[in-house]
Amino acid sequence: MKNILFVASESVPFIKTGGLADVVGSLPKYFNKDEFDVRVIIPKYLSMPWHFTERLEYLTNFYMDIGYRHKYVGIFRLVQDGITFYFIDNEAYFGGDKPYGDLKYDLEKFSFFSRAALSALPVIGFRPDIVHCHDWQTALVPIYMKDSFRGGEFYQSMKSILTIHNLKFQGVWDVETIQALTGLSDYYFTIDKLRVEKDGNLLKGGIAYADYVTTVSESYAEEIKTPFYGEKLDGLMRARSNNLCGIVNGIDYDVYNPATDDRIDFKYDARTFRKEKYKNKVALQKQLGLEVNKDKFMIGIVSRLTDQKGIDLVAYIMDEMCSRNDIQVVVLGTGTAEYENMFRYFDWKYGSNVSANIYYSEDMSHKVYASCDAFLMPSLFEPCGLSQLMALRYGTIPVVRETGGLKDTVWPYNKFEGTGTGFSFSNYNAHEMLGAIDYAKYVYYNNKREWNKLVDRAMAADFSWKNSAKKYENLYNWMLSW
Numbered sequence: 001m002k003n004i005l006f007v008a009s010e011s012v013p014f015i016k017t018g019g020l021a022d023v024v025g026s027l028p029k030y031f032n033k034d035e036f037d038v039r040v041i042i043p044k045y046l047s048m049p050w051h052f053t054e055r056l057e058y059l060t061n062f063y064m065d066i067g068y069r070h071k072y073v074g075i076f077r078l079v080q081d082g083i084t085f086y087f088i089d090n091e092a093y094f095g096g097d098k099p100y101g102d103l104k105y106d107l108e109k110f111s112f113f114s115r116a117a118l119s120a121l122p123v124i125g126f127r128p129d130i131v132h133c134h135d136w137q138t139a140l141v142p143i144y145m146k147d148s149f150r151g152g153e154f155y156q157s158m159k160s161i162l163t164i165h166n167l168k169f170q171g172v173w174d175v176e177t178i179q180a181l182t183g184l185s186d187y188y189f190t191i192d193k194l195r196v197e198k199d200g201n202l203l204k205g206g207i208a209y210a211d212y213v214t215t216v217s218e219s220y221a222e223e224i225k226t227p228f229y230g231e232k233l234d235g236l237m238r239a240r241s242n243n244l245c246g247i248v249n250g251i252d253y254d255v256y257n258p259a260t261d262d263r264i265d266f267k268y269d270a271r272t273f274r275k276e277k278y279k280n281k282v283a284l285q286k287q288l289g290l291e292v293n294k295d296k297f298m299i300g301i302v303s304r305l306t307d308q309k310g311i312d313l314v315a316y317i318m319d320e321m322c323s324r325n326d327i328q329v330v331v332l333g334t335g336t337a338e339y340e341n342m343f344r345y346f347d348w349k350y351g352s353n354v355s356a357n358i359y360y361s362e363d364m365s366h367k368v369y370a371s372c373d374a375f376l377m378p379s380l381f382e383p384c385g386l387s388q389l390m391a392l393r394y395g396t397i398p399v400v401r402e403t404g405g406l407k408d409t410v411w412p413y414n415k416f417e418g419t420g421t422g423f424s425f426s427n428y429n430a431h432e433m434l435g436a437i438d439y440a441k442y443v444y445y446n447n448k449r450e451w452n453k454l455v456d457r458a459m460a461a462d463f464s465w466k467n468s469a470k471k472y473e474n475l476y477n478w479m480l481s482w
Contacts, residue, residue: 004031004130040084044088047098130159133162141206147184216383250464273459314376327441376437391458401426406424420454
């Protein structure tokens with residue numbers, strides 16, 4: 001049996017702010033249980049739902065030195081969906097109403113968490129062969145494993161993997177502060193280790209010291225070796241290219257299943273979508289006060305409303321797109337005030353064809369995936385993206401920019417070969433995006449038979465976690481053969 005420990009700052013179903021939580025909470029369920037014992041350790045946040053908190057089993061506690069601090073570490077456990085989760089308790093760090101806040105304080109609490117997670121292992125009696133860390137919040141773990149935890153039989157042969165979910169977020173502060181918070185010596189703050197220019201950088205250190213580095217799509221693994229996508233770390237990514245790969249994320253096909261989804265009004269599958277899917281569109285049109293027309297082309301956006309997600313492109317062509325009166329746009333999400341207000345304005349201007357829902361609701365997101373004909377994701381960069389995978393699962397055709405995971409998971413429609421699962425454009429250009437939308441709309445209105453074949457292929461595409469889990473299993477086996 002091979003022991004694997006996921007160390008992360010969040011995980012479904014306990015705490016979620018983004019796709020990281022989906023990966024950490026869902027992926028372990030899909031490993032071969034006869035070969036791998038995969039467990040997860042996360043902080044015990046006070047903001048976790050009470051129905052989970054009340055089920056936690058207290059194991060033990062101890063005190064730990066980190067930097068100049070002497071801190072309490074509590075350990076709790078809960079088995080959820082067959083996976084053992086451990087929780088590191090310290091209310092001074094994890095007692096707020098949300099998992100993240102002020103960056104400087106986050107640097108301190110995740111430095112504590114990273115050291116506490118390693119310190120807890122002998123106490124709980126679980127010795128992982130591989131410690132699999134996620135993003136900058138746990139990037140200190142591979143460094144600590146090469147530093148104060150490298151001696152002694154318990155930690156000696158452990159290997160580490162760091163998965164980068166988004167290279168943009170790195171855990172950067174001045175060297176003096178990070179050194180004090182982490183307790184690391186001057187040795188680690190040279191330019192080839194935890195330092196970028198004048199600042200300390202936790203993610204850079206994790207990339208430098210992890211035995212292997214992964215990211216969440218093959219294309220993103222190549223993109224981050226370039227200056228545009230590399231966020232000042234492209235040189236390091238090129239240097240580590242022999243120990244770097246991309247493994248695309250999946251989604252939980254039990255949760256995202258239009259045949260069983262209780263969040264949608266009318267269930268359907270690949271066999272029945274022609275007769276049932278449009279009923280969800282009509283129900284959503286009525287709910288949102290849009291023109292009720294089962295044949296009108298409806299495009300959905302479920303996203304953070306930021307430049308990274310390409311919302312500046314959408315803003316540029318909204319008037320041109322909506323003034324034709326042959327399209328409806330449903331938006332769900334929050335973000336930059338400029339874009340929130342932009343969508344509110346177009347909701348007011350084109351009320352029967354545009355609905356701006358400036359909030360986030362898991363229930364409403366499922367309704368959008370099930371109701372719309374197409375789904376727009378014009379991201380500037382996208383390490384993996386999960387929304388396009390959910391859209392494919394619901395037979396809602398993605399229109400995406402060819403970057404990162406979007407390029408790897410959405411295959412552009414080819415009318416000559418009868419292939420593809422969506423529509424795409426390559427340059428970050430608003431009218432190139434509009435051209436892809438118009439092409440999708442043309443096929444929808446003028447060749448419904450081809451459109452339905454697109455939906456068939458989209459729903460048949462398999463981006464369940466079982467495929468990703470198999471690739472991680474192969475990586476773990478390869479690392480343990482060193």
